[in-house]
Amino acid sequence: MEIGIIGSGVIGLTSALALVKDGFNVTIVARDLPGDDGSQQWASPWAGAGILPYPESKGHDLQTETFKFYRALAHRDPTSGVQVVDVTEYYDGRNDDSTIWYKRMVPKYRLLPSKNLPANAKIGFKYQSMTVNPAVFLPWIKRLLDKKGVHFIRAEVKSLAEARSILKTPVIINASGLGAFDLAGDDKVIAVRGQTMLVESDSHEMVMFQGSHYTYQIPRMFSGGVILGGVSQPGNSDQDVDPDLRPDILRRMNAISNDRFRSVDLNKHVIADLVGFRPSRKGGYRLEVEDGIIHAYGFNTLGYTYSYGVALKVCELAKSLLAEKRALRSHL
Numbered sequence: 001m002e003i004g005i006i007g008s009g010v011i012g013l014t015s016a017l018a019l020v021k022d023g024f025n026v027t028i029v030a031r032d033l034p035g036d037d038g039s040q041q042w043a044s045p046w047a048g049a050g051i052l053p054y055p056e057s058k059g060h061d062l063q064t065e066t067f068k069f070y071r072a073l074a075h076r077d078p079t080s081g082v083q084v085v086d087v088t089e090y091y092d093g094r095n096d097d098s099t100i101w102y103k104r105m106v107p108k109y110r111l112l113p114s115k116n117l118p119a120n121a122k123i124g125f126k127y128q129s130m131t132v133n134p135a136v137f138l139p140w141i142k143r144l145l146d147k148k149g150v151h152f153i154r155a156e157v158k159s160l161a162e163a164r165s166i167l168k169t170p171v172i173i174n175a176s177g178l179g180a181f182d183l184a185g186d187d188k189v190i191a192v193r194g195q196t197m198l199v200e201s202d203s204h205e206m207v208m209f210q211g212s213h214y215t216y217q218i219p220r221m222f223s224g225g226v227i228l229g230g231v232s233q234p235g236n237s238d239q240d241v242d243p244d245l246r247p248d249i250l251r252r253m254n255a256i257s258n259d260r261f262r263s264v265d266l267n268k269h270v271i272a273d274l275v276g277f278r279p280s281r282k283g284g285y286r287l288e289v290e291d292g293i294i295h296a297y298g299f300n301t302l303g304y305t306y307s308y309g310v311a312l313k314v315c316e317l318a319k320s321l322l323a324e325k326r327a328l329r330s331h332l
């Protein structure tokens with residue numbers, strides 16, 4: 001059976017992979033494709049990206065499936081750009097780990113004694129997870145899909161009718177992230193600006209501080225550096241690097257890591273500055289069928305963390321949609 005997908009970000013690509021594994025013939029239409037790493041109109045090349053579950057997020061089952069997928073991939077094929085790393089998380093707005101639902105899912109979870117916490121942190125804990133280097137992973141999965149016979153068509157679609165005429169498939173998946181920046185669509189979707197920098201480092205640890213500020217380091221396999229962040233600016237559409245954010249990120253990161261980056265010179269040791277826009281959605285992500293379309297977008301800061309779980313759900317929705325269509329036809 002044939003399935004069409006609008007969008008070639010991490011959600012569209014992993015959905016395609018799950019669908020071909022189930023025997024579907026998949027065609028993807030997208031404005032931006034893996035390899036177009038300079039375009040800020042899509043989010044996936046700009047992510048850290050850590051597989052980092054979040055306490056107050058929905059879809060624990062989706063995050064659990066994703067965790068299993070990337071963990072297996074890191075062990076099976078390191079050339080995918082996926083790597084197992086130690087994670088340390090700190091929070092200054094939580095007194096205990098009762099909200100950390102994933103402590104039973106991740107390997108090697110342990111709470112840190114309070115004497116080992118950075119200033120102001122109320123809790124800290126360690127576990128194992130994975131990082132994905134998008135610059136390696138996106139081309140890797142594209143090549144895999146090419147080999148499995150997935151068709152890629154580069155086009156920007158302006159309407160559902162146009163998507164149908166390009167894809168010619170009975171089922172269409174809308175994995176368009178922010179969608180078209182300038183077209184009226186889902187008005188709940190908003191871009192949340194992020195800015196990070198890739199700094200020379202041999203650290204293989206992922207560190208995340210959340211609460212009164214949002215600061216992290218995410219190692220990037222095969223790049224010689226770590227991504228330092230974070231910045232979260234809803235409604236800011238400036239695609240240029242804000243130079244004032246660089247020393248601010250570095251200062252926050254040093255404050256939570258015992259000055260790990262004290263010798264970093266921002267004029268010498270920054271490999272790249274990154275500015276990207278997360279596809280956020282008021283009320284959370286959308287993963288449902290409406291009028292014969294499977295919607296899978298709005299994954300905000302957690303697109304990689306949800307990706308393979310979303311892909312499996314998309315597969316399930318596609319099968320029931322096709323079964324419905326068949327039942328309908330047999331009644332005609």
Ligand SMILES: Cc1cc2nc3c(=O)[nH]c(=O)nc-3n(C[C@H](O)[C@H](O)[C@H](O)COP(=O)(O)OP(=O)(O)OC[C@H]3O[C@@H](n4cnc5c(N)ncnc54)[C@H](O)[C@@H]3O)c2cc1C
Nearest residue numbers: 007008009011031032043044050157177194276303304305
């Ligand atoms: C700085 C930063 C750091 C991040 N860090 C992490 C992290 O550590 N962990 C994590 O899990 N997530 C992280 N994210 C979030 C993650 O990047 C996104 O949630 C994810 O990439 C969204 O994927 P997507 O496939 O939904 O959308 P996108 O990657 O935006 O892809 C959308 C696709 O749809 C296409 N498209 C859109 N409109 C049309 C149209 N009209 N016609 C044709 N094609 C269209 C685009 O061209 C593209 O191919 C981060 C994001 C940023 C910006």
Ligand SMILES: *[C@@H]1O[C@H](CO)[C@@H](O)[C@H](O)[C@H]1NC(C)=O
Nearest residue numbers: 002025026027149151167168
């Ligand atoms: C898959 O679909 C494409 C385009 O619709 C078609 O050209 C191709 O022959 C199909 N492949 C298989 C194996 O059915």
Ligand SMILES: *[C@@H]1O[C@H](CO)[C@@H](O)[C@H](O)[C@H]1NC(C)=O
Nearest residue numbers: 160174176177178179185186
């Ligand atoms: C697909 O999703 C986008 C949001 O990414 C939305 O703006 C658009 O209207 C949707 N397209 C269709 C055909 O439903």
